[in-house]
Amino acid sequence: MAYVADAPKASFRPSMLIYDTRYRSITIQVIVLLLAVLFVGWLADNTIQNLAAKDKDINFSFLWNRAGYDLDQQLIPYTNDSTHGRAAMVGLLNTLAVAFLGCIFSTILGVFIGVLRLSKNWLVSRLMTVYIEMFRNVPLLLWIIMVFVIFSEIAPAPKDFKVTDEMIAAGELPKASMMFMDSVAVTNRGTNIPMPLVEHPLGYVNLGFATANLTVVALFALIGASIYANRRVARHARAVQEATGDRPTIWWKSLLILFAPSIFFLWALGFHLEYPELKGFNFKGGLNVAHSFTALLLALVLYYGAVIAETVRSGIIAISNGQSEAAFALGLRPGRTMRLVILPQALRVIIPPLISQFLSLTKDTSLGIGVSYLDLRGTLGGITLNQTGRELECMLLMMLIYLLISLLISFVMNIYNHSVKLKER
Amino acid sequence: MTKSVFLGTLAASALVAGFASAGTLDDVKARGELICGSNTGLTGFGAPDANGEWQGFDVALCRAVAAAVLGDATKVKFVPTTGETRFTALASGEVDLLVRNSTWTFSRDNDLKLDFVAVNYYDGQGFMVKKDLGVTSAKELDGATVCIQTGTTTELNLADFFKFNNITYTPVTVADDAEAQRQYLAGACDAFTTDASGLAASRATMPDPANHIILPEIISKEPLGPVVRHGDNNWGDIVRWTYYALLIAEEKGITQANVDEIAASSTDPEVRRLLGVEGETGAMMGVDNAWAHNAIKAVGNYGEIFAANIGESTPIGLARGLNELWSKGGLQYAPPVR
Ligand SMILES: N[C@@H](CCC(=O)N[C@@H](CS)C(=O)NCC(=O)O)C(=O)O
Numbered sequence: 163m164a165y166v167a168d169a170p171k172a173s174f175r176p177s178m179l180i181y182d183t184r185y186r187s188i189t190i191q192v193i194v195l196l197l198a199v200l201f202v203g204w205l206a207d208n209t210i211q212n213l214a215a216k217d218k219d220i221n222f223s224f225l226w227n228r229a230g231y232d233l234d235q236q237l238i239p240y241t242n243d244s245t246h247g248r249a250a251m252v253g254l255l256n257t258l259a260v261a262f263l264g265c266i267f268s269t270i271l272g273v274f275i276g277v278l279r280l281s282k283n284w285l286v287s288r289l290m291t292v293y294i295e296m297f298r299n300v301p302l303l304l305w306i307i308m309v310f311v312i313f314s315e316i317a318p319a320p321k322d323f324k325v326t327d328e329m330i331a332a333g334e335l336p337k338a339s340m341m342f343m344d345s346v347a348v349t350n351r352g353t354n355i356p357m358p359l360v361e362h363p364l365g366y367v368n369l370g371f372a373t374a375n376l377t378v379v380a381l382f383a384l385i386g387a388s389i390y391a392n393r394r395v396a397r398h399a400r401a402v403q404e405a406t407g408d409r410p411t412i413w414w415k416s417l418l419i420l421f422a423p424s425i426f427f428l429w430a431l432g433f434h435l436e437y438p439e440l441k442g443f444n445f446k447g448g449l450n451v452a453h454s455f456t457a458l459l460l461a462l463v464l465y466y467g468a469v470i471a472e473t474v475r476s477g478i479i480a481i482s483n484g485q486s487e488a489a490f491a492l493g494l495r496p497g498r499t500m501r502l503v504i505l506p507q508a509l510r511v512i513i514p515p516l517i518s519q520f521l522s523l524t525k526d527t528s529l530g531i532g533v534s535y536l537d538l539r540g541t542l543g544g545i546t547l548n549q550t551g552r553e554l555e556c557m558l559l560m561m562l563i564y565l566l567i568s569l570l571i572s573f574v575m576n577i578y579n580h581s582v583k584l585k586e587r
Numbered sequence: 588m589t590k591s592v593f594l595g596t597l598a599a600s601a602l603v604a605g606f607a608s609a610g611t612l613d614d615v616k617a618r619g620e621l622i623c624g625s626n627t628g629l630t631g632f633g634a635p636d637a638n639g640e641w642q643g644f645d646v647a648l649c650r651a652v653a654a655a656v657l658g659d660a661t662k663v664k665f666v667p668t669t670g671e672t673r674f675t676a677l678a679s680g681e682v683d684l685l686v687r688n689s690t691w692t693f694s695r696d697n698d699l700k701l702d703f704v705a706v707n708y709y710d711g712q713g714f715m716v717k718k719d720l721g722v723t724s725a726k727e728l729d730g731a732t733v734c735i736q737t738g739t740t741t742e743l744n745l746a747d748f749f750k751f752n753n754i755t756y757t758p759v760t761v762a763d764d765a766e767a768q769r770q771y772l773a774g775a776c777d778a779f780t781t782d783a784s785g786l787a788a789s790r791a792t793m794p795d796p797a798n799h800i801i802l803p804e805i806i807s808k809e810p811l812g813p814v815v816r817h818g819d820n821n822w823g824d825i826v827r828w829t830y831y832a833l834l835i836a837e838e839k840g841i842t843q844a845n846v847d848e849i850a851a852s853s854t855d856p857e858v859r860r861l862l863g864v865e866g867e868t869g870a871m872m873g874v875d876n877a878w879a880h881n882a883i884k885a886v887g888n889y890g891e892i893f894a895a896n897i898g899e900s901t902p903i904g905l906a907r908g909l910n911e912l913w914s915k916g917g918l919q920y921a922p923p924v925r
Contacts, residue, residue: 230746
């Protein structure tokens with residue numbers, strides 16, 4: 163090997179940065195990075211200079227100023243004396259409420275429709291196809307507005323529920339009446355439903371812009387603990403089954419563990435429902451769910467239900483026929499085959515696109531603008547932006563918040579994806 | 588890293604330094620067209636008519652400015668803005684001038700960095716309800732649902748009014764007048780609140796105007812006027828004085844019909860200065876000396892504009908009231924042209 167001289171001493175020449183493939187990619191990356199930094203710097207500087215030219219600055223202190231406006235739908239206490247920051251929080255919670263419920267309901271609907279679309283029953287599968295095509299191919303905003311208009315134009319006015327003495331004397335019925343044993347009233351303004359209340363609430367903790375309702379927090383903690391305990395019981399049952407071949411009956415234990423603590427907790431705090439009642443111009447008491455919320459949620463669920471149905475269908479088709487044939491050969495009925503054999507495997511295919519559909523759904527809640535739903539865009543990006551003139555700050559904050567929500571959803575869903583994906587051993 | 592950011596910023600500043608923007612007046616002249624922020628459609632104040640031509644009390648002021656600056660009242664592009672988008676449109680330079688029932692307030696002046704250059708309509712906030720609701724005073728509206736445009740002063744006044752009177756309400760926020768009307772007529776709200784002039788204008792376009800009443804309470808001061816961006820004083824002066832020219836014209840009896848004749852024959856020194864027969868008023872602002880003449884000829888004097896668009900002979904039927912000239916007991920008063 164002595165014939166081969168030592169590797170030449172790597173003498174570095176600047177031209178190698180371009181001509182030597184070992185360095186070229188680094189050179190390119192450095193240049194691109196520099197350009198990117200320059201560009202961002204230019205954007206930021208340009209913005210600041212232009213703002214300065216208009217005598218404006220970037221300042222977030224408005225978030226601590228009095229908002230001065232009222233909102234009609236709020237999950238945490240809010241009055242017009244609250245701050246802009248709190249108004250933004252009310253909006254954020256409204257966004258999250260729609261997004262959360264939307265994701266859950268559209269998944270349920272989507273799985274249902276997706277499975278039915280593959281049904282052997284000609285009529286059912288065609289009906290599902292029509293549903294899917296109808297909802298997927300019309301812009302979501304139109305569906306939102308359409309649902310809203312249907313609600314607000316068709317539902318009766320609150321005064322139609324009124325029963326006067328003369329009407330009783332004449333034996334007349336009011337033009338409209340409440341549903342479900344006088345507990346729910348749908349008017350052209352909103353849906354009034356009974357409000358769950360407790361007599362001895364545990365109190366509130368003020369967290370700056372938000373308020374935590376300790377009763378609700380405690381209830382959720384309790385439910386979480388119950389679910390965890392139930393899992394332990396189920397795991398124990400499985401262990402016994404594997405050891406002895408007999409599965410102990412645990413359904414009554416499960417029921418007890420899952421529900422008894424929460425029910426006892428609510429009973430101890432004096433749980434009761436407050437029913438809506440017509441007083442003056444409107445229904446008072448109870449919970450008034452604005453039609454903007456209902457319309458937005460319903461349209462999102464119907465639309466994303468159709469989108470998710472397609473994902474579910476493709477996931478199921480991806481599982482080879484042999485699987486269901488094998489299941490049938492073992493004597494499983496079609497329903498159980500789907501639930502126990504096909505769907506668990508299809509989930510692996512379904513989850514990744516489902517994540518991005520959840521993300522789109524969350525971002526699409528901002529389409530509530532079409533029906534004046536006061537979500538994050540409506541409060542922070544709407545009224546606050548307009549009343550304070552802090553366009554840039556509000557927009558930056560909003561983008562940041564939506565980004566965080568999306569990252570959070572991806573994070574949680576990725577964990578789930580990890581747990582269902584094919585385990586390679 | 589910090590170093591390159593610093594360098595980037597440096598280079599960027601060098602790039603930007605060349606961009607220093609010219610004044611609005613130069614922009615408008617170079618473009619040959621005035622871009623005016625208007626309503627999305629409020630009959631009487633600013634709305635396109637059947638031929639797509641914008642008409643109205645606020646629109647006329649835009650046309651007057653176009654006539655004063657460009658010598659042609661038709662060279663205006665109207666951009667519809669909602670209560671929520673209007674100030675952003677102005678601040679970002681999308682429009683040169685905003686005339687859209689906009690109230691002059693402290694925070695808009697100081698926080699939004701805008702300049703209100705005049706008050707072309709002295710107004711106040713009112714409430715409209717259906718007659719059959721049986722309400723005669725705004726104080727009886729406890730528990731009512733109220734339709735309200737977002738991004739307006741009226742939204743804030745409403746909150747104050749109900750709080751002050753210790754009564755409650757449910758707000759239904761809407762984006763513009765058309766939507767407010769639809770919701771109100773569909774019964775989604777018991778009352779509709781905005782500037783009293785806006786209520787009258789809105790009512791005039793309803794299918795059954797007689798079935799709606801405007802409650803007697805006026806709960807705020809709403810001085811409405813044209814708005815420009817902070818800092819461009821020359822442009823602000825042009826808009827302000829174009830408006831005053833229309834007021835002085837009414838005071839001096841100059842109308843659209845007789846302005847040519849008066850310019851030729853008048854011996855009143857102020858009229859002669861105003862109409863550019865004497866002096867250099869135009870040159871001082873950087874516009875043609877016949878600026879006021881052109882404006883009056885294009886749209887008429889303040890009284891004529893009022894009568895033609897929102898006055899008592901129109902379906903909107905607003906009385907002059909506070910908007911009468913100072914010499915007749917109103918508040919409309921123009922400083923002298925001297
Ligand atoms: N003067 C108030 C309210 C202005 C406002 O939005 N007015 C309504 C009715 S007077 C309007 O112009 N609506 C017409 C539209 O939405 O295009 C303000 O400046 O905030």
